[in-house]
Every structure is written in C-alpha cells, then in structure tokens.
Amino acid sequence: MQNFIYALIQVIHNFGAVTVVGTAASALWLVRGNAAVQNRLALLAAVAWAIQVVSGMLFGITTYYFEHHLPDIHGIAVDALLVKISCAVAGFVLAVAYARLNPGWTVTRQLIAWRALLILGVIALGSAAFLRWFS
Ligand code: HEM
Numbered sequence: 001m002q003n004f005i006y007a008l009i010q011v012i013h014n015f016g017a018v019t020v021v022g023t024a025a026s027a028l029w030l031v032r033g034n035a036a037v038q039n040r041l042a043l044l045a046a047v048a049w050a051i052q053v054v055s056g057m058l059f060g061i062t063t064y065y066f067e068h069h070l071p072d073i074h075g076i077a078v079d080a081l082l083v084k085i086s087c088a089v090a091g092f093v094l095a096v097a098y099a100r101l102n103p104g105w106t107v108t109r110q111l112i113a114w115r116a117l118l119i120l121g122v123i124a125l126g127s128a129a130f131l132r133w134f135s
Pocket of ligand 1: 087
C-alpha cells in the first residue's frame, strides 16, 4: 500500500516536473510574441510549481504516516532537496507575478522571466537526480 501511494504521488510529481519545464520552453520557442497564450502558460506554470511543492511534501507525509519518522536523508540529498524547494518557491512566485503583472512588463522583462523560469525548472530537475541517488 505504501509503495502504491508513493507511485501515485510520483505520477503527479513527474507530470508537474514536465509542465514547469514545458511551459517555459513553449513560451520561449513555440509562442514567443503571443501574449495571450504566454499568459495562460504562466498560469499553468504557477499551478505546476504549486503541485510540485504539495506532491513533494506528500512524499514526506506518506513516509511519516507509515513509518512514524521523516525520510532519513543526509548530505548531498538534503542539499538537493533544499535546491528543489528554493526553485519551486521562486518559480511559483515568478509565475504568479508574470500572470498578474505582465501586461505592464516590457518584452525584455517578459523574456527574462521565461528564461529564469526555464533555468529554475532545469536546476530543479537536475537536483531531483541527486536527491534520488544520494538518498
Ligand atoms: C518543494 C519542492 C519539492 C519537494 C519537497 C520534492 C520532493 C521529492 C521527493 C521526496 C522525491 C522522491 C525522491 C526519491 O525517489 O528518493 C522526489 C522525486 C522527484 N522530484 Fe521532487 N520535490 C520537489 C520539487 C521538485 C521539482 C520542482 C521538480 C522538477 C521540476 C522535481 C522533480 C522530481 C523528479 C523528476 C523526481 C523523480 C526522481 C527519480 O526518481 O529519478 N521535484 N521529489
């Protein structure tokens, strides 16, 4: 049962990871210059970053529920987790700011925001590999 729950959480977490990277890549390379679509992508990105935080926490909550302690991780795994959490918080704040404020932003500022979102997604995905193999 515990593994089944981890697997379900992982499904959500994996689709969230695809979405945070995919929205930024699409905004930069598929619909650059289309403000309406980019705005919808920013909303989707904000939802995806939030899903990453919630589903990430659900991994820990599940371990706590079944084993009465939090996951036992040290060193590089903790660093990788902290990097992921930082990226998720920054990505969520930036995506929400974009969705709410971007009509007043210059094209250059919009471009910087999408590049930052893409970089945050790539760093978080990279950190996931280190969390996986050092935990
Ligand atoms: C608050 C933020 C986050 C938390 C607490 C969190 C937590 C976790 C945990 C506990 C795992 C399971 C690790 C294991 O298999 O040992 C995991 C896996 C994973 N996370 Fe996150 N995560 C967060 C954000 C992110 C973000 C932002 C991304 C990508 C954009 C991401 C991508 C992944 C991927 C791809 C895996 C699967 C790794 C694998 O098994 O190879 N996570 N995450």
